[in-house]
Amino acid sequence: xxxxxxxxxxxxxxxxxxxYFVFLMVTSTLSMLAVQAIALYAWDADPWVxxxxxxxxxxxxxxxxxxxxxxxxxxxxxxxxxxxxRINVFQPLTAVVSAASLFGLLAFGVSWAAWDLVTIxxxxxxxxxxxxxxxxxxxxxxxxxxxxxxxxxxxxLFVLTPxxxxxxxxxxxxxxxLSGMLFTSTEAPAFIESLGWLIPITEPIxxxxxxxxxxxxxLAAGQTLLTTACWLVLAxxxxxxxxxxxxxxxxxxxx
Numbered sequence: 679x680x681x682x683x684x685x686x687x688x689x690x691x692x693x694x695x696x697x698y699f700v701f702l703m704v705t706s707t708l709s710m711l712a713v714q715a716i717a718l719y720a721w722d723a724d725p726w727v728x729x730x731x732x733x734x735x736x737x738x739x740x741x742x743x744x745x746x747x748x749x750x751x752x753x754x755x756x757x758x759x760x761x762x763x764r765i766n767v768f769q770p771l772t773a774v775v776s777a778a779s780l781f782g783l784l785a786f787g788v789s790w791a792a793w794d795l796v797t798i799x800x801x802x803x804x805x806x807x808x809x810x811x812x813x814x815x816x817x818x819x820x821x822x823x824x825x826x827x828x829x830x831x832x833x834x835l836f837v838l839t840p841x842x843x844x845x846x847x848x849x850x851x852x853x854x855x856l857s858g859m860l861f862t863s864t865e866a867p868a869f870i871e872s873l874g875w876l877i878p879i880t881e882p883i884x885x886x887x888x889x890x891x892x893x894x895x896x897l898a899a900g901q902t903l904l905t906t907a908c909w910l911v912l913a914x915x916x917x918x919x920x921x922x923x924x925x926x927x928x929x930x931x932x933x
Contacts, residue, residue: 681765685773686780693777699743707736707785708792715796726805727887729793734883736785737825738853744778744829745836767921775833779825786818808888813895817882820902824878827906828853830913834920853877878905 693699714728751757751774760770793804807814856874874880881898884890890898 682769682773685770686776689773689777690780693781699740699778699781702743703736703740703782703785704788706739707732707788710735711789711792711796718797718802724805724888725793725797725802726807729789729804730886732793733786733789734821734886736789737779737782737821738879740782740785741779741825741829742832744775744833747775747778748833749836768917771917772830775829776826779822779829782825783818783822809885809892809895814886816899817885820899820906821879821882821886824882824902824906824909827878827909827913831909831916834913834916853879856880875901876905878902878909880905 711729711732714723714732717723718725718728748757748771751760760767760774790804797803809817856870856877881890881902885895885898
C-alpha cells in the first residue's frame with residue numbers, strides 16, 4: 679500500500695509539471711465559471727450550483743487526460759519501463775492513470791476561490807448547500823472514485839490506438855449530457871436518464887447539485903459504488919487485453 683501511495687504521489691507530481699494538464703484544469707474550470715456567473719447575474723441562478731458545476735466540469739475535463747496518458751508515457755519513452763517492471767504491472771500503470779483524476783480534485787479549490795473573486799463586493803456568497811458538509815465530502819470522494827474508474831477504462835481502451843490524445847475532448851460533452859449535469863431547471867429526456875444510470879458520476883453529480891431527494895442519498899451512494907465497481911471490472915479486462923498485446927502478442931507498441 680505504501681509503495682502504491684508513493685508511486686501515485688510521484689506521478690501526480692509529474693502530471694502537475696506538464697503545463698498542458700495544469701492549464702486544462704484551470705481553463706476548463708474558469709471558463710465554465712464565467713458562464714455560470716453570467717447566468718447568476720442575468721437569471722438569478724443558484725450560486726451553489728454555479729461554482730460546484732464549474733468544479734465538476736474542471737475535474738471531469740482533467741480526468742479525460744487519462745485517455746491519452748499512457749500514450750503520453752509511450753511518447754516519453756517510459757511506458758516500456760512501466761510494463762516491464764519487476765512489480766505487478768498494474769501498480770505503476772494505475773498510479774499513472776490515477777494522476778489525472780487526483781489532480782482534477784484541485785478544480786474544487788480553484789472554483790471555490792475564483793467564485794469568491796467573481797462575487798466580490800456582493801452578498802451572493804457560495805449559496806446554500808443542499809446537503810451537509812459530511813455528505814458533500816463523501817460525494818466528492820465518490821465522484822472522484824467514479825472518475826477514477828472511468829479513467830482506468832478509457833486509458834486501457836485508448837492505449838490500443840496511437841491517436842488517443844486526439845480523442846480526449848470527444849469524451850467531455852457526451853458524458854456531461856448523459857450524467858444530467860446540464861439539466862438543472864428542466865428534466866433530462868427520458869432516454870438520457872436511462873443511459874445515465876450506466877455512468878457512475880451521474881448520482882454524485884445529482885447529489886452535489888441538490889437534485890437528489892435527501893431521503894435518496896443513501897441509495898445514490900449505493901448505486902454509485904455498484905456502477906463504479908462494474909467500470910473497474912471492465913477496466914481490468916481491457917487492461918488485460920492491452921497487456922497481452924504488449925507483452926505476449928507483441929502487437930501493441932510500448933516504445
